[in-house]
Amino acid sequence: MLWLALQFPHLAIDTRPGAETQTEPLAISEAQGARRIIIAANAAARVQGVRAGQVLGAAQTLCAELKTATRRSSDEDAAMQSLALWALGYSSLVARHGDDTLLVEIGASRLLFGNERRLLQAIAVDLEGDGLACVAGLAATASAARLFASAGHGRIVRDLADLREHITAIELHHGDLPTDTCDALAGVGVRRYGALLRLPRHELARRFGQVVPDHLDTLLGRRAEVIVPMRIAERFRQRLEWPHAIANSMVLLFPARRLLVAAAHWLVACQRSTTRLRLAFAHEDHPDTVIDLGLGQSSADREHLIAVVRARLERLTLPQGCVALTLELTETQALDAPSRDLFVRHGEAPEDAQQLLDRLQGRLGDTAVERFVVAEDHRPEFCVGATHGSRFFSRPTGTSQEKRFFSRPTGTSQEKRFFSRPTGTSQEKHRDPWVAPTTAMRPMFLLSEPQPVAQWPSFDWRRARLSLPERIESGWWDEADATRDYYRLDQTDGARLWVFRNRQAPHDWFVQGVYA
Amino acid sequence: MAATIESLLARADVWRAGERHATTPTLASGHRELDAVLPGGGWPLQALTEICHARPGLGELSLMLPAFARAMDEQRWLLFVSAPHRPYAPALAAAGIDLERFAHLRCTTTEQALWAAEQALRSGVCGALALWLGHCDANALRRLQLAAEVGRSLAVLYRPLAHADQASPAALRIALDGEHLRIVKCRGALGEVARFVLRRSPHGVSVHAQAASARVLPFARAR
Numbered sequence: 011m012l013w014l015a016l017q018f019p020h021l022a023i024d025t026r027p028g029a030e031t032q033t034e035p036l037a038i039s040e041a042q043g044a045r046r047i048i049i050a051a052n053a054a055a056r057v058q059g060v061r062a063g064q065v066l067g068a069a070q071t072l073c074a075e076l077k078t079a080t081r082r083s084s085d086e087d088a089a090m091q092s093l094a095l096w097a098l099g100y101s102s103l104v105a106r107h108g109d110d111t112l113l114v115e116i117g118a119s120r121l122l123f124g125n126e127r128r129l130l131q132a133i134a135v136d137l138e139g140d141g142l143a144c145v146a147g148l149a150a151t152a153s154a155a156r157l158f159a160s161a162g163h164g165r166i167v168r169d170l171a172d173l174r175e176h177i178t179a180i181e182l183h184h185g186d187l188p189t190d191t192c193d194a195l196a197g198v199g200v201r202r203y204g205a206l207l208r209l210p211r212h213e214l215a216r217r218f219g220q221v222v223p224d225h226l227d228t229l230l231g232r233r234a235e236v237i238v239p240m241r242i243a244e245r246f247r248q249r250l251e252w253p254h255a256i257a258n259s260m261v262l263l264f265p266a267r268r269l270l271v272a273a274a275h276w277l278v279a280c281q282r283s284t285t286r287l288r289l290a291f292a293h294e295d296h297p298d299t300v301i302d303l304g305l306g307q308s309s310a311d312r313e314h315l316i317a318v319v320r321a322r323l324e325r326l327t328l329p330q331g332c333v334a335l336t337l338e339l340t341e342t343q344a345l346d347a348p349s350r351d352l353f354v355r356h357g358e359a360p361e362d363a364q365q366l367l368d369r370l371q372g373r374l375g376d377t378a379v380e381r382f383v384v385a386e387d388h389r390p391e392f393c394v395g396a397t398h399g400s401r402f403f404s405r406p407t408g409t410s411q412e413k414r415f416f417s418r419p420t421g422t423s424q425e426k427r428f429f430s431r432p433t434g435t436s437q438e439k440h441r442d443p444w445v446a447p448t449t450a451m452r453p454m455f456l457l458s459e460p461q462p463v464a465q466w467p468s469f470d471w472r473r474a475r476l477s478l479p480e481r482i483e484s485g486w487w488d489e490a491d492a493t494r495d496y497y498r499l500d501q502t503d504g505a506r507l508w509v510f511r512n513r514q515a516p517h518d519w520f521v522q523g524v525y526a
Numbered sequence: 527m528a529a530t531i532e533s534l535l536a537r538a539d540v541w542r543a544g545e546r547h548a549t550t551p552t553l554a555s556g557h558r559e560l561d562a563v564l565p566g567g568g569w570p571l572q573a574l575t576e577i578c579h580a581r582p583g584l585g586e587l588s589l590m591l592p593a594f595a596r597a598m599d600e601q602r603w604l605l606f607v608s609a610p611h612r613p614y615a616p617a618l619a620a621a622g623i624d625l626e627r628f629a630h631l632r633c634t635t636t637e638q639a640l641w642a643a644e645q646a647l648r649s650g651v652c653g654a655l656a657l658w659l660g661h662c663d664a665n666a667l668r669r670l671q672l673a674a675e676v677g678r679s680l681a682v683l684y685r686p687l688a689h690a691d692q693a694s695p696a697a698l699r700i701a702l703d704g705e706h707l708r709i710v711k712c713r714g715a716l717g718e719v720a721r722f723v724l725r726r727s728p729h730g731v732s733v734h735a736q737a738a739s740a741r742v743l744p745f746a747r748a749r
Binding site for chain 1: 580581582583584585586587588591603609610611612613614615616617618619620625627628629630631632633637638641642645648651699703704705724726729
């Protein structure tokens with residue numbers, strides 16, 4: 011086993027956007043007993059000597075204009091949770107330790123990434139992108155890795171036998187020993203692990219408690235350490251807050267991106283993909299703006315999700331500045347078998363049609379992408395099923411259709427959406443067993459509503475030539491009764507239209523299609 | 527001086543009148559008499575084709591449908607962007623278009639339509655794309671032409687006839703008025719004929735060369 015310990019000592023500052031780089035000194039404090047202790051300080055405060063672990067009063071003496079903020083453990087916890095999900099992309103065994111440390115077993119995943127160096131490089135690249143200060147340690151036992159991270163020991167110690175010589179120079183307080191034990195050991199002149207290891211076990215246990223030899227055994231791999239692997243939440247829902255309201259929707263892309271990255275880690279970790287996600291923008295005194303985004307095809311790809319959300323944000327107008335953002339994956343499904351081409355490396359795969367349609371739909375609106383299927387019905391307006399959105403249902407096939415013709419069941423919701431009337435009202439469609447496929451030429455464009463000929467631009471009866479009529483009589487069973495005579499109408503200016511008149515009102519002519 | 531001219535002539539965007547070869551790959555139009563005239567024997571791929579028609583219903587779409595159907599080989603898509611009416615699926619299916627790889631994008635503004643068309647062309651997903659636009663500036667057309675050069679698509683732009691007289695970067699420009707089809711501009715010179723007659727047939731349109739037709743130089747505006 012090879013453990014990678016990632017410690018994020020600066021998390022309290024790093025989880026506050028802009029806090030590290032701002033010019034006013036800022037420190038995060040926490041009440042410990044009756045005193046307030048500094049947990050972390052930003053760059054401006056550190057210059058003036060403010061350090062983690064100082065009492066608040068001492069820090070304020072060092073730096074008069076120091077601003078303090080109370081620690082928000084929930085933010086740090088969320089950040090750690092997100093990091094743990096990310097780490098699950100590199101290893102199946104990830105554990106959290108304390109408030110700020112992640113333990114990742116990378117020994118088993120080395121081969122997947124080629125070799126150890128590449129794996130560590132990939133991890134380092136990801137961490138750099140996150141903007142979180144991190145120290146790392148790599149060793150054959152988890153607690154040694156933790157110790158190396160905390161002490162800033164840069165070596166990789168793969169062999170248990172080598173651990174002993176590498177820890178000798180490290181000071182005791184970097185390890186997991188309780189503070190009072192460390193102090194007591196310091197009292198007898200033992201400050202480093204080297205001195206501690208030279209002392210006899212029994213004496214140590216008798217004078218400082220069993221905890222000391224146990225700690226040494228765990229460190230050197232002679233005693234098993236209990237590591238509780240990360241459990242993954244069943245649903246993904248994360249919230250991000252920030253101190254100032256953001257009104258520009260493109261600036262919101264940054265927090266949205268962070269949430270989407272966490273969501274993508276979650277999806278990879280639990281081997282799922284999402285088809286629908288919800289973004290809720292919280293305002294100070296206004297109900298939340300909620301956006302539901304549907305994807306045509308389920309995806310777990312971070313860049314694709316970001317592209318879809320970016321396209322949606324581009325046309326988003328918020329009623330008010332936004333102070334918090336919640337991302338929820340409302341629909342997920344188990345990941346299909348990997349579809350990535352064996353020889354196409356990640357990042358080089360061309361965009362597929364579904365991704366393109368998702369992106370276009372994100373920008374143009376949910377009803378902008380129209381897809382079509384042909385249904386068997388003589389009435390032209392029912393002959394085509396249009397589906398809005400990039401999602402496409404395959405045609406229902408099967409034996410139940412004849413039965414449906416007589417019994418008129420309401421049908422499943424999918425069929426309803428599928429066969430909805432182009433005008434928008436949802437209506438159950440029947441398959442007519444006597445409909446023979448028509449051979450007559452149909453127009454390329456169909457008007458959404460038949461239009462009286464008088465309203466058609468440059469329409470002139472004197473210049474019109476009609477074809478033989480085609481009678482279409484259908485729909486007596488579903489309240490959309492139609493008895494119409496259809497003609498192809500050629501105008502002398504070259505335009506060919508598809509016109510009809512109702513049998514009941516033979517003098518009212520309508521244009522329904524254009525032979526483009 | 528000679529070297530300068532040589533280097534100029536080597537540029538992809540410079541062509542000489544009278545040079546009858548296609549600079550881009552082409553796709554057979556499905557109309558024999560038209561193919562005989564067009565450089566490379568068909569509609570240009572990786573370039574914009576502009577069809578200016580006097581009014582809807584002249585067969586402007588039927589003219590392109592055989593090529594659209596062929597452009598959808600290799601699992602590629604056909605996209606319509608901001609068509610004037612809803613495309614009627616049975617007619618498209620009858621023309622050999624696989625509806626599973628066809629979509630219509632409804633756009634409310636010209637900007638949206640241009641954006642969508644550009645994205646679709648650049649993605650390389652589309653075998654063919656048809657875009658309907660009213661007025662748009664030369665800059666937008668230039669962007670479309672550049673996008674068309676990226677993906678190996680048949681890119682067709684439909685505009686009103688009034689725009690036929692305006693400059694456009696499209697590689698092939700066609701004016702359609704009544705049954706008359708006229709090639710206004712063609713990159714890589716034309717053959718003998720530039721005027722055709724569009725005849726309606728039960729299953730689309732057929733294109734016939736007009737008998738009495740003078741040789742038309744590229745760019746020269748006929749009539």
